[in-house]
Amino acid sequence: MKNRQFTLRTVAVxxxxxxxxxxxxxxxxxxxxxxxxxxxxxxxxxxxxxxxxKSWDKITKDAVAKRIVAQAPSFxxxxxxxxxxxxxxxxxxxxxxxxxxxxxxxxxxxxxxxKKACDAGIVVVSFDGIVxxxxxYRIAVDFKKLxxxxxxxxxxxxxxxxxxxxxxxxxxFVDDEIHQGITEGVKKHPEFKxxxxxxxxxxxxxxxxxxxxxxxxxxxxxxxxxxxxxGYGVAQAFKAAGRPTPVIFLGNRHDELTWWKEQRDASKxxxxxxxxxxxxxxxxxxxxxxxxxxAKVPKDMKLPLSVVTQQTLDESLKNTEAGGVVxxxxxxxxxxxxxxxxx
Numbered sequence: 001m002k003n004r005q006f007t008l009r010t011v012a013v014x015x016x017x018x019x020x021x022x023x024x025x026x027x028x029x030x031x032x033x034x035x036x037x038x039x040x041x042x043x044x045x046x047x048x049x050x051x052x053x054k055s056w057d058k059i060t061k062d063a064v065a066k067r068i069v070a071q072a073p074s075f076x077x078x079x080x081x082x083x084x085x086x087x088x089x090x091x092x093x094x095x096x097x098x099x100x101x102x103x104x105x106x107x108x109x110x111x112x113x114x115k116k117a118c119d120a121g122i123v124v125v126s127f128d129g130i131v132x133x134x135x136x137y138r139i140a141v142d143f144k145k146l147x148x149x150x151x152x153x154x155x156x157x158x159x160x161x162x163x164x165x166x167x168x169x170x171x172x173f174v175d176d177e178i179h180q181g182i183t184e185g186v187k188k189h190p191e192f193k194x195x196x197x198x199x200x201x202x203x204x205x206x207x208x209x210x211x212x213x214x215x216x217x218x219x220x221x222x223x224x225x226x227x228x229x230x231g232y233g234v235a236q237a238f239k240a241a242g243r244p245t246p247v248i249f250l251g252n253r254h255d256e257l258t259w260w261k262e263q264r265d266a267s268k269x270x271x272x273x274x275x276x277x278x279x280x281x282x283x284x285x286x287x288x289x290x291x292x293x294x295a296k297v298p299k300d301m302k303l304p305l306s307v308v309t310q311q312t313l314d315e316s317l318k319n320t321e322a323g324g325v326v327x328x329x330x331x332x333x334x335x336x337x338x339x340x341x342x343x
Contacts, residue, residue, distance in 0.1 A: 032292045033067045035098040037285060039074035042085045042105035042129065043169065046203040046229045047253050049076075051325045052103070052128075052278035059282040059329060068332065069289060080169055082109035089113040092122075099123035099288040101281070104131045107173040123291045127284040128276060129173050137291070139284050139301045141276040143174055146305060147181020150225045150249040151189050153272050159247060160191035161222035166200045166207055166234055168227040175199075175227065182225045195219060200230035204255060207233030208240075215241045223247040228275045231256040251275045252306055252326040257317045264313070273308040273316075279329035286335035295339055 039056055043049055060072030077084045082105040090113055092100050104110050104126055111133040114124050118135035127139035168175035186192050196218045200207030207230035224234050228251025238245050250256040250273035263269030306326050308316045320326050
């Protein structure tokens, strides 16, 4: 397998799980050259979000240059506040965008603004941090599965004992779903007990600070369930405290994979890593473009998780740029071919 990126893209295109109330029609390539699509993003303070924005910028600039769409700017709020993002969406409505792609601060708090956009004839496609407003489209991975699979992995290793849970941004759909999955996993595997929890905000510096603040209060920790972007910070917190390094589930970030490789080479350290690919933003962009072109697509779509194992670590790290995340970016043709199969 020579190219990890190609493999991930192939899996992503061929293995979608799609939930739809009605059978959609084939995708079409109607002219959208005058259409304007905007990205509303609530947070950019970690490597996943920065890679997501880079992927959006790369794909949409090419789409504008080829006159597939007229504009596709991205906007990120200064704070992760639903009220600020709702105001941002209100401005997009006034500015006459034809579609808004949203990575939402809250699954419910933006519903009023989203409904106003839909009522104004604007297509709204949410991804990663999705919204529950029925008029919007939703693209995500099975985040509950991501939480549960961590506990399953720990159990498959024959581990047992105390767990530390490091969560993401409070109030965001992704954080809630992964947390629920972790909780379900612990119920299924009673040999584990969650003895501490901290919000790492999907950022290694915050995770290190917050975990360091509670470590002295915790008993011995066997494993750490995380949400991505936090694993390296967790490892540094344990190291600084002079405590043994537990099995830390990682989230596909370059710094995490680099640390993992160093530990593996030095002491045969074993773990696993998984996340949604930042390039989900490019899939959402093309879905919005295709809806504007007249295609009918399902309201709810699920992307596959990008998974890194002990066996694929070297290849994944080789194909991930420093400061980045294991990624997949989608082309218009890939998304059109996917939609064309939904009949």
